[in-house]
Amino acid sequence: MTRPAPSVDPGLLSLPLSAALPPGTTTEVYLLAVRHPGITERELAEFGFEADTVSAATAELQGLGLLRSTGAAQWEALPPDITLTALAGQLETRAATTRAISAELARVYRNARQSSAEGGEGIVVLNNLQELYDASEHVVSSAEHEVVSFREDSPLTAHLFGRDPASHRGRWTNSHGRPLRMRATYDASVLDLPRATDILTERRRSGEDCRFARGLAFSVVVADTSAAIVDLTSYDSSGQGCLLVHDRRFVLALSGLAESVWRLATPMVDDGALNRQTHLILSLLAAGATDATIAARVGISQRTVERKVRSLMEQLGAVTRFQAGVQAVQRGWL
Secondary structure (H helix, E strand, O other): OOOOOOOOOHHHHHOOOOOOOOOOHHHHHHHHHHHOOOEEHHHHHHOOOOHHHHHHHHHHHHHOOOEEEEEOOEEEEOOHHHHHHHHHHHHHHHHHHHHHHHHHHHHHHHHHHHHHHOOOOOEEEOOOHHHHHHHHHHHHHHOOOEEEEEEOOOHHHHHHHOOOHHHHOOOOEOOOOOEOEEEEEEEHHHHHOOOHHHHHHHHHHOOEEEEEEOOOOOEEEEEOOOEEEEEOOOOOOOOOOOEEEOOHHHHHHHHHHHHHHHHHOEEOOOOOOOOHHHHHHHHHHHOOOOHHHHHHHHOOOHHHHHHHHHHHHHHHOOOOHHHHHHHHHHOOOO
């Protein structure tokens, strides 16, 4: 016999949960997990939820750091007072990012239209993915000093991450062999791409400074103040409509936008940081252990633990200790 699902407080429907499922569905699954420790797929089925719905809802809740798997088809809700506060912090950061880049994006908008009114000189509209790939390589090779970019999980980014990790190895240079400074902000969704961790590690070892943000709407690659790519392939996967920009005003606006995103992004952890000791510290943090407990378990002084925890929280962009654990899980560090 199917049990009735719990009634949902209208205020809880405002939780930022999936629009991919019927309204309130993910919230109802979450409420059941809060009310029933170690809830299972069978129990959710008794409340009328089909297996596909359970799979989609629990995957989203785990991605948001609200739920964790405790076994085959079994889940446990993490403490709402901590996880919902951490989620609110992430949404506030995303809102701050949007507000910060709005002025720069407005300037990009105006410059693009002003350039078009003057005959489109300095702006090339690309027609397909191959032209986009070629133009992106051209922009990097034409740089004199630095390439700054922010990349969402677009077809261009997938193309970049589709290469063998070894191809990302080696110092970054331009067409004249001059070393380049590389700074890139990646949308956190990029971490879901195959071999993303290996590729990011190689790029970092090759000199790229990496950060992470959430909710990037498109991708931009800027070489100094001379050229830029605007990647809109998430809106048209054919590559048509993407831009190769040489107009200095437009490039400066895109450069300012990339800098705004960079300042609000979270630094990538040092590639040597996730040794066994650091992994254990993060695991204990996620479990809510005190510094004294961590020191005893890891075998180091409490002062050393405090220093390492502060450093990890900075790298993860976390406000609370538990949020650091949640962020570490979301990034695949645990």
